[in-house]
Amino acid sequence: MLDYDLHCHSTVSDGLLSPTELVARAAERGVKVLALTDHDDLDGLAEARVAAEQYGIQLINGVEISVSWRSHTVHVVGLHIDPAYPPLVEGVAGVRRGRGERAQKMADSLAASGIGGVLEGAYRYATNPGMIGRTHFARYLVESGRCKDVKSVFKNYLVKGKPGYVAHQWGALDEVIGWIRGSGGVAVLAHPGRYVSGKKPMGRPTLLELLGEFIELGGQGIEVVCGSHTPAQYAEFGRYARELGLLASCGSDFHGPGESYRDLGRLPDLPLDCRPVWAAWETVPGAGMPRAAIA
Numbered sequence: 001m002l003d004y005d006l007h008c009h010s011t012v013s014d015g016l017l018s019p020t021e022l023v024a025r026a027a028e029r030g031v032k033v034l035a036l037t038d039h040d041d042l043d044g045l046a047e048a049r050v051a052a053e054q055y056g057i058q059l060i061n062g063v064e065i066s067v068s069w070r071s072h073t074v075h076v077v078g079l080h081i082d083p084a085y086p087p088l089v090e091g092v093a094g095v096r097r098g099r100g101e102r103a104q105k106m107a108d109s110l111a112a113s114g115i116g117g118v119l120e121g122a123y124r125y126a127t128n129p130g131m132i133g134r135t136h137f138a139r140y141l142v143e144s145g146r147c148k149d150v151k152s153v154f155k156n157y158l159v160k161g162k163p164g165y166v167a168h169q170w171g172a173l174d175e176v177i178g179w180i181r182g183s184g185g186v187a188v189l190a191h192p193g194r195y196v197s198g199k200k201p202m203g204r205p206t207l208l209e210l211l212g213e214f215i216e217l218g219g220q221g222i223e224v225v226c227g228s229h230t231p232a233q234y235a236e237f238g239r240y241a242r243e244l245g246l247l248a249s250c251g252s253d254f255h256g257p258g259e260s261y262r263d264l265g266r267l268p269d270l271p272l273d274c275r276p277v278w279a280a281w282e283t284v285p286g287a288g289m290p291r292a293a294i295a
Contacts (some may be wrong), residue, residue, distance in 0.1 A: 018199065033057070073168070222272060224248040224270055224271065228261045238274045
């Protein structure tokens, strides 16, 4: 089992645990190398680093950025980023700014279908109001008895074609990869299995087009082992990584106890012949600071 977990979320975005609590849980579950990858926000990294030093974990600075590609929303994880790199800081701030407007439209859509008071309820779950998102709506709808769990809310209300879904323009793929690479980080396509499953998948031919453009623009990695992937998908995306020359990443995509596909850490090994994403990291002699070794 791997002791790396390179995809998880804290209360800075839509997780249930503070950065400190998240690191403590990771340590308890045997994680040695952890990346905090909050959605479109870098503010939890400093707190997480203090906790990581306390618990003896290596913390990788990370972020997960929302991207609009054609008619699809996809996510790109940045690993080993510099959280002080101005274009990255300004870029994710720009992506965040649209969340409040989208939240209001989601609430209006749900109200039109007979479900009122959702916006106020969702904001009660958003520790960081600037990061209001679908997961906060889902938690409130569970609390109000509309669904038994967060996954059911997404299925019935918050995906394309359902009452609470609102299309939104996020970051552009070229810009997002540029922010990550410019900061010295590695750009990884997150949870590709989600894009080819569900009610309205993009389909594998379109996924391959996405991957081709991703690579052309400087994308370097793909999540092979992740919380929402099946064992068959580990093999499938491991094959894509090998055939396309992509680095293979792994992460639980943990949001909170009882709410995620899987808990922090204890992830299955990457498939054989995959080059792990951490092969792109090396230490600059004398500086003590990591950088991406892959051009």
